[in-house]
Amino acid sequence: MISLGDLVFLGVYLSVLVGLSAFGLHRLHMAFTYLRLRHSGAREPSPPEDWPQVTVQLPLYNERYVAERLIRATAALDWPRERLHVQVLDDSTDDTVTLVDAVVVQLRAEGHDIVHLRRSERQGFKAGALAHGLERAKGELVAVFDADFVPSSDFLKRTVPHFADPGVGMVQARWGHINREFSWLTRAQSVLLDGHFLIEHTARNRSGRFFNFNGTAGVWRRAAIDEAGGWQHDTLTEDLDLSYRAQLNGWRFVFLPEVVAPAEVPVDMNAFKAQQHRWAKGSIQVARKLLPKILRSSQPLKVKLEALVHLTGNLGYPLLVTLALMAPFALHRRAELGLHQTLAIDLPFFLGATLSVSVFYLLSQRELGRSALERWATLPVVLAVGIALAVNNSRATVEALLGQVSPFVRTPKLGVIGRASRLHGVAYQARRNAFALVELGLAGVYLLTIIQAARAGLWLTVPFLALFFAGFLLAGLGSLMPPRAAVPSPLPEPTP
Numbered sequence: 255m256i257s258l259g260d261l262v263f264l265g266v267y268l269s270v271l272v273g274l275s276a277f278g279l280h281r282l283h284m285a286f287t288y289l290r291l292r293h294s295g296a297r298e299p300s301p302p303e304d305w306p307q308v309t310v311q312l313p314l315y316n317e318r319y320v321a322e323r324l325i326r327a328t329a330a331l332d333w334p335r336e337r338l339h340v341q342v343l344d345d346s347t348d349d350t351v352t353l354v355d356a357v358v359v360q361l362r363a364e365g366h367d368i369v370h371l372r373r374s375e376r377q378g379f380k381a382g383a384l385a386h387g388l389e390r391a392k393g394e395l396v397a398v399f400d401a402d403f404v405p406s407s408d409f410l411k412r413t414v415p416h417f418a419d420p421g422v423g424m425v426q427a428r429w430g431h432i433n434r435e436f437s438w439l440t441r442a443q444s445v446l447l448d449g450h451f452l453i454e455h456t457a458r459n460r461s462g463r464f465f466n467f468n469g470t471a472g473v474w475r476r477a478a479i480d481e482a483g484g485w486q487h488d489t490l491t492e493d494l495d496l497s498y499r500a501q502l503n504g505w506r507f508v509f510l511p512e513v514v515a516p517a518e519v520p521v522d523m524n525a526f527k528a529q530q531h532r533w534a535k536g537s538i539q540v541a542r543k544l545l546p547k548i549l550r551s552s553q554p555l556k557v558k559l560e561a562l563v564h565l566t567g568n569l570g571y572p573l574l575v576t577l578a579l580m581a582p583f584a585l586h587r588r589a590e591l592g593l594h595q596t597l598a599i600d601l602p603f604f605l606g607a608t609l610s611v612s613v614f615y616l617l618s619q620r621e622l623g624r625s626a627l628e629r630w631a632t633l634p635v636v637l638a639v640g641i642a643l644a645v646n647n648s649r650a651t652v653e654a655l656l657g658q659v660s661p662f663v664r665t666p667k668l669g670v671i672g673r674a675s676r677l678h679g680v681a682y683q684a685r686r687n688a689f690a691l692v693e694l695g696l697a698g699v700y701l702l703t704i705i706q707a708a709r710a711g712l713w714l715t716v717p718f719l720a721l722f723f724a725g726f727l728l729a730g731l732g733s734l735m736p737p738r739a740a741v742p743s744p745l746p747e748p749t750p
Contacts (some may be wrong), residue, residue, distance in 0.1 A: 259716040260420075262574065263580070263583070263584070264575070264584075266576075267577075267584050270576050270577045270580065271434050271577070271602070271606075271607075272575045272606075274569070274570060274573050274574065274606070274607045274748065275602065275606025275607045276311070276606070277563075277567065277570040277573075277607070278606050278607035278608070278610040279606055279610055280563050281449075281610050281611050281613075281614040282460075282568075282613060282614065284453050284454050284457045284579035284614065285453055285457075285610075285613055285617050286447070287455040287457035287460075287461050287628050288452075288453045290344060291456070291457065291460040291461060291623075292456060293462075294460055295454070295456075295510075295511075296541075297701065298412075298415070298447075299416055299418050300415065300418075300623055301411065301413040301663050302414070303335065303463060304420060305337050305414075306337065306391045306393070306394050306395055306414065306417070307337050307338075307339065307392055307394055307395070308333060308338055308339070308388075308392040308395045308396070308397060308414065308473070309339040309340075309341060309391040309392055309393030309395070309396050309397070310328050310331070310339070310340045310341070310394060310396075310397045310398075310399065310400075311339065311341045311343055311384055311387050311388075311391070311396070311398050311400075312324055312325065312328060312340065312341065312342045312343060312358055312398075312399055312401070313343045313345075313380050313383045313384060313387075314342060314343065314344045314345065314346055314350060314354065314378075314401065315344075315345045315347075315376070315379075315401075315664050316347060316348050316350055316664075317346065317401040317667055318348050318350045318353060319596045319667060319669035320355050320401045320402050320518070320667045320668075320669045321342075321350050321354050321401060322353060322354075322401060323356065323404060323669065324359070324401055324402075324403060324404065325340075325342060325357050325358070325368075326357065326361075327405055328340055328367050328399065328405060329361050329368065329406045330407050331405065331407055331409060331410050332408055332410070332411055332664065333410045333489035334409045334748075335365060335366065335367070335410070336367075336370045337393040338366075338367060338410075339367045339368075339369075339391065339393055340361075340366065340367065340369070341369055341371055341387045341390070341391065342354055342358060342367040342368065342369065342370045342371065343371050343383040343384065343386065343387045344370060344371065344372055345373060345379075345383055346375045346541055350374070352672075355370055358370040358707075359475070362722055364435070364678050367392075369390075371386065371387055371390070373386055373406075374630075377487075377512060377568065378485075378487035379487060379537055379661070379662035380469075380492065380662060381485040381486060381487035382487055384398065384485045384492075385484055386480065388476070388484070388485070391476065392442075393476065393478065394475070394476050394477075395411075395414060395417060395473055395474065395475060396473065396474045396475075396476055396479065397472070397474075398469070398470055398471075398472060398473075399409065399471060400469050400471075400516070401667050401669040402468055402517050402518035402665075402669075402670070403471055403514045403516065403517045404432065404473070404515075404517070405441035406505070406514075406515070406516070409513070409515065410473070411441070412510070412513045413425045413427060413473050413510065413513060414473060414511075414603070416508050417473070417475060419428070419506075420721060421473050421504075421505065421506045422427075422473050422475065422506050423474065423477075423478030423500050423501075423505025423506060423507060424472055424473065424475070424478060424497070424500065424505070424507045424508070425473045425507070425508045425509075425510060426455065426465075426466075426467055426468060426471065426472040426507065426508070426509050426510070427471045427472060427510055427513040427514065428452065428455070428471075428510070428511045428512075428513065428514050428515070429447055429451055429468070429471060429514070429515060429516075429517050430511075430514040430515060430516040430517060431443075431444040431447065431519055432516045432517065432740040433518050433519060433521065433614050433670050436552040436670055437521060439520075439521065439523065439526065439639070439732065440520075440521060441518050441527065441632055441635070442632070442635045442636045442638075442639040442749075443519040443520065443639070444519060444638045445512055445615055445619060445632055446615070446636065446639070446640070447519070447619070447658070447686075448615075448618040448619065448622060449614055449618040451468075451509075451511065452511055452618045452621055452622065453614060453617060454710055455509045455511070456509060456511055457562060458509075458564075459507065459508065459509040460718050461556070462509075462554070462556070462557070463556060463560040463561075464497070464501045464561055464564075465498075465507060465509060465565075466493060466494045466497035466498070467489075467493045467496065467497045467507070468493060469492070469493035470515075470517070471515035471517070473551060477495065478500045479500070479552070479690055481497050481500070481503055481505075481614045482496055482499040482500040482502075482503050482505070483499055484707055485494075486495075487662075488539075489534070489536050489539035489540050489543060490532045490533075490536035490539060490660070490662055491533060491536025491537055491539070491540055492534060492536075493587050494520055494537060494540050494565075495536075495540045495543065495544070497537075498540065498544050498548065498565075499544070500563070502547065502551060503545075504549065504747065510704050518665070518667055518669070519669070520665055520669065521668060521670055521730030522666070522732075523616065523729065523733050523735075524666045524685065524686055524732075524733050525665055525666050525746070526637075527643070527646045527684070527729075527733065528663050528665060529665040530643050530646060530647055530650070531646055531647065531650040531663070532650075532662065532663055534650035534651055534654075534675075534685065535650035535651065535653055535654045536644075536654075536656035536659070537564075537565055537566075537567070537568050537652045537654075538565075538566070538568055538569075538650075538651050538655060539563035540565055541566050542654070542655075542657075543563070543715075544565070545561070545562065545566075545598050546559045546637075546721065547566055548562075549562070552699060555732045564569050566712045568647055568650070568651045568652075568723075569651060571648040571650075571697055572648045572651055573646040573652055574641065574644040574648070574744070575644050575645060578641075578644060578696060578700075578722055578726075581703070581719070582699055582700070582702075582703040582706075582724070585703060585706060585707060585710075585712065585715065594640055608718070611637070611640070612637070614627050614629075615633065615636055616633060616681065619632070620641050632722075634721070637721055637725075638721055638724040638725040638728055639672070639719055639725065640725070641722055641724075641725025641726065641729075642693070642725040642726065642728045642729035642732075643692055643725075644725070644729075645689055645692055645696075645726075645730070646689065646731065660750060663733055671721045686733055687733075689733075690729070690730045690733035690734050691730070692730075693726045693727075693729040693730035693733070694726070694727070694730035694731070694734075696722075696726040696730075697723055697726035697727040697730055699721045700719055700723035700726060701723055702722060703719050704716060704719045704720060707719055722739050
């Protein structure tokens with residue numbers, strides 16, 4: 255006989271499964287929308303007769319390994335030199351300042367319009383730096399590149415012509431991954447980002463829904479920034495915040511999946527977690543700030559619903575942690591139900607969550623030309639890494655819901671491209687925290703649960719349990735082990 259406690263437990267458990275399946279089915283909806291609209295992009299416009307003035311902003315904070323690479327790549331952009339204005343927005347507190355100053359002096363001597371801007375205080379972090387630079391910008395268009403990006407020389411010539419349409423406020427390029435093959439972690443991150451950019455951005459943009467500027471590798475119309483209220487630093491994702499404010503003001507955005515801006519993904523689990531914590535917390539902060547206005551607006555229902563799912567998507571992580579905590583206890587009860595009842599619980603979850611998410615990422619890799627073997631071999635790692643973020647991103651989500659303020663924590667960039675080697679000469683490392691021990695504890699619980707499930711003959715549950723075990727183990731061990739990076743050492747001294 256099932257007790258009242260069992261019924262409550264089962265109700266909560268099934269509610270969590272339904273919630274996770276709903277987020278998974280949304281990914282599937284994005285995949286189908288992408289397939290329906292992938293060939294319906296706008297035609298590439300003709301080059302402008304009069305090249306507009308463009309300001310390129312390069313926000314930096316302690317970027318000794320990548321600053322010079324970025325600045326020189328920006329100076330090499332194929333654009334009329336008299337129409338290109340480069341701002342190095344440098345809030346650094348280490349020898350990056352000296353390195354940047356030397357490069358800027360050299361480029362100015364070669365005739366480039368480039369300035370090295372410093373602030374007395376890092377007020378507002380990146381948003382504050384962008385706003386500070388905007389006050390001194392010469393261009394009617396403003397491009398932004400983070401420190402780890404290496405824009406190709408034709409970037410502006412492929413993006414700027416879209417501003418011939420006076421209603422276009424921002425053009426976003428797709429991120430590439432110059433260190434994709436560095437390790438299993440960088441490969442998994444690359445797949446996660448490919449899904450976000452290629453599938454989600456394309457589907458949202460071409461179906462008339464809102465999508466967002468990703469903080470870098472994009473070009474803004476200066477008027478769109480100003481009319482939307484400018485850069486604001488009351489959330490950790492100033493890019494997402496400004497994107498929704500600008501689109502609510504009537505500006506249209508364009509996503510160009512064929513234009514790729516190469517960049518570096520984090521090589522260290524702690525750096526990856528810090529980046530994801532900032533993105534997760536920032537998205538919930540933007541939801542709290544803007545969702546009421548979006549839902550009250552005159553935007554079509556499809557825009558409102560997509561904004562609701564997009565901005566609240568990280569609520570799936572607390573659901574995932576809840577599931578992780580409940581699943582081992584649920585196993586005892588489910589063992590008594592028998593095979594058919596277990597199928598009735600597991601199969602919908604598999605189809606609604608795991609299978610739909612798998613289709614989403616497999617599709618993105620197929621569209622990018624990855625072989626079937628590579629796609630399927632990488633998929634379990636990608637799913638495990640998604641679970642590995644559960645504790646970290648749940649903490650970020652809860653902090654945002656409670657209104658807890660935290661500083662903008664930058665993602666360390668190390669300038670790595672090749673495969674992993676032993677750490678040497680690295681000045682920037684993300685901080686470790688005690689949550690790694692929680693993740694290792696959960697990995698231990700799941701190892702015991704897998705053994706218990708095997709003994710009970712519940713083989714259908716073993717793949718799910720194994721994913722949770724692998725995810726928590728990767729998160730915990732990866733956070734405690736020293737990072738591995740191929741960084742040149744010693745660094746060359748900057749030359750005046």
